[in-house]
Amino acid sequence: xxxxxxxxxxxxxxxxxxxxxxxxxxxxxxxxxxxxxxxxxxxxxxxxxxxxxxxxxxxxxxxxxxxxxxxxxxxxxxxxxxxxxxxxxxxxxxxxxxxxxxxxxxxxxxxxxxxxxxxxxxxxxxxxxxxxxxxxxxxxxxxxxxxxxxxxxxxxxxxxxxxxxxxxxxxxxxxxxxxxxxxxxxxxxxxxxxxxxxxxxxxxxxxxxxxxxxxxxxxxxxxxxxxxxxxxxxxxxxxxxxxxxxxxxxxxxxxxxxxxxxxxxxxxxxxxxxxxxxxxxxxxxxxxxxxxxxxxxxxxxxxxxxxxxxxxxxxxxxxxxxxxxxxxxxxxxxxxxxxxxxxxxxxxxxxxxxxxxxxxxxxxxxxxxxxxxxxxxxxxxxxxxxxxxxxxxxxxxxxxxxxxxxxxxxxxxxxxxxxxxxxxxxxxxxxxxxxxxxxxxxxxxxxxxxxxxxxxxxxxxxxxxxxxxxxxxxxxxxxxxxxxxxxxxxxxxxxxxxxxxxxxxxxxxxxxxxxxxxxxxxxxxxxxxxxxxxxxxxxxxxxxxxxxxxxxxxxxxxxxxxxxxxxxxxxxxxxxxxxxxxxxxxxxxxxxxxxxxxxxxxxxxxxxxxxxxxxxxxxxxxxxx
Numbered sequence: 159x160x161x162x163x164x165x166x167x168x169x170x171x172x173x174x175x176x177x178x179x180x181x182x183x184x185x186x187x188x189x190x191x192x193x194x195x196x197x198x199x200x201x202x203x204x205x206x207x208x209x210x211x212x213x214x215x216x217x218x219x220x221x222x223x224x225x226x227x228x229x230x231x232x233x234x235x236x237x238x239x240x241x242x243x244x245x246x247x248x249x250x251x252x253x254x255x256x257x258x259x260x261x262x263x264x265x266x267x268x269x270x271x272x273x274x275x276x277x278x279x280x281x282x283x284x285x286x287x288x289x290x291x292x293x294x295x296x297x298x299x300x301x302x303x304x305x306x307x308x309x310x311x312x313x314x315x316x317x318x319x320x321x322x323x324x325x326x327x328x329x330x331x332x333x334x335x336x337x338x339x340x341x342x343x344x345x346x347x348x349x350x351x352x353x354x355x356x357x358x359x360x361x362x363x364x365x366x367x368x369x370x371x372x373x374x375x376x377x378x379x380x381x382x383x384x385x386x387x388x389x390x391x392x393x394x395x396x397x398x399x400x401x402x403x404x405x406x407x408x409x410x411x412x413x414x415x416x417x418x419x420x421x422x423x424x425x426x427x428x429x430x431x432x433x434x435x436x437x438x439x440x441x442x443x444x445x446x447x448x449x450x451x452x453x454x455x456x457x458x459x460x461x462x463x464x465x466x467x468x469x470x471x472x473x474x475x476x477x478x479x480x481x482x483x484x485x486x487x488x489x490x491x492x493x494x495x496x497x498x499x500x501x502x503x504x505x506x507x508x509x510x511x512x513x514x515x516x517x518x519x520x521x522x523x524x525x526x527x528x529x530x531x532x533x534x535x536x537x538x539x540x541x542x543x544x545x546x547x548x549x550x551x552x553x554x555x556x557x558x559x560x561x562x563x564x565x566x567x568x569x570x571x572x573x574x575x576x577x578x579x580x581x582x583x584x585x586x587x588x589x590x591x592x593x594x595x596x597x598x599x600x601x602x603x604x605x606x607x608x609x610x611x612x613x614x615x616x617x618x619x620x621x622x623x624x625x626x627x628x629x630x631x632x633x634x635x636x637x638x639x640x641x642x643x644x645x646x647x648x649x650x651x652x653x654x655x656x657x658x659x660x661x662x663x664x665x666x667x668x669x670x671x672x673x674x675x676x677x678x679x680x681x682x683x684x685x686x687x688x689x690x691x692x693x694x695x696x697x698x699x700x701x702x703x704x705x706x707x708x709x710x711x712x713x714x715x716x717x718x719x720x721x722x723x724x725x726x727x728x729x730x731x732x733x734x735x736x737x738x739x740x741x742x743x744x745x746x747x748x749x750x751x752x753x754x755x756x757x758x759x760x761x762x763x764x765x766x767x768x769x770x771x772x773x774x775x776x777x778x779x780x781x782x783x
Contacts (some may be wrong), residue, residue: 194226202226217246224256236260249280258291268301287313301407308357321349322358336386339374343393350400359401360408368417377422388430395436402443409450413457426466438480447486455493461500471513471524478524485531495538502541507548514554522569530577536541536583546587552595555581559602571611578617585624597628604639616656623662637667642677649687654696661691661702679713692728701742708749717757726763
């Protein structure tokens, strides 16, 4: 008993001592973290080491110290700490990540990949991190192989390789005439034929031309450029295209040059045709692939780019399509969409509305792309809300729709198609502005239902399906304009998208408008269209068709017209089915109940199909409506 008491006392003392040491270790860890944030990596390492003296099995101290070792290029020590961290916790993602970084810095590419593969094995949810890490290793491995190959070319006396080095040396001469540098840069551009020359340009400090040469820098950065400075700038842009095409490392290095970073938006806004063309061509090298776009987003302040690139819609040449292609690619990046919020209300929307109202005068192919891009940006809720609350934006959209009746060119049709898509996206919002414009918007869409282009008609119906819920007045005007009859006609031979929009529009109209209910009964003889939609594989279409049918059964004679149809069997199937959307079952059950109440003879068919139990459940739904 005495021995056990001593053991118990010792265990308690050890637990107490560990708790005290853990408190001290945590305090030292926080001091280390503070030093790390300030860039005092040696101090951080010291604090983490002191923490480990208090508590040797604290995983976070090992990984934090490894991170600090990476910052001061002590890669072997970083690997050692990661190994200790994994002894404490074999599933430590951070340890594998940092060890991978350290092996990469030591050019141990296979070991680096193994570390990153361990991340994915430990947590399959980290696939995105794994892919980014593997891309980094592959890029670095390729960079080293390219540089080794380029060095061998130089050592073997390859004339093309030697010419790159010689031309860069000549361009390094200070205080020459600007024409001297322009000519040299053009010769250098001509000498870059493949990856070897691109690599030699990089390894021989080719990207320092701008930073180290004051005459080149002054000419490139001049606000108002003379002819010689324009030629120099164009030559530089062509050179960078040549050395960066298909070369991710060079693309990355170019954006790390401060003067390049600062000048790209200025060059785009320069108003000089040649400079703008070549700047757009250079930026296109980044925007055409995911890694390039990420580089742009990471190194560039893109808050003004949407506005700057949008101005090219006024251009009648290839600049317009180039700018729109770049914008279209950039909108795929979430960080770009976030940055677009900054200037949206003050810069972008005023310009966009001006372009919409000037649709006859601008590059209409580019405008159609621009409208589509703004529609894609509506995926961002903040952007969509701001646009939907912009009265001028709605007015401009309506003006463009009005002008389509005067201009019937294919390009203008594309603008109309795009603006209807934009309006559909904006109508995902609900606000007072939308309510105020509801009658005008629905009126324009009613007119467009007569368009010869089926795509325009489909989108016009789509806009109707989203604008009508915003205003009872809009519903009333649409019904007076014969919307029910027109939609029924389209639904007779419509595809799934048109059917989805069309039946939703009919639901909105028949929900509260008796005239719409009567129009549907007259237009859809024996409910042939609705019965066809009830057989759709699309649950939303089925649910809305059942709802619409239920609303129209209050019209005298409507239920009787269905006596010799298979409507009972169809509704019974859906009411007792296992649709993912419960609204399908509810709407079908309600329609079935209304059918039997309005015309009791349907009950005989229901009995034959053993469906009275479902009818009883449908009565419960009917009491709730």
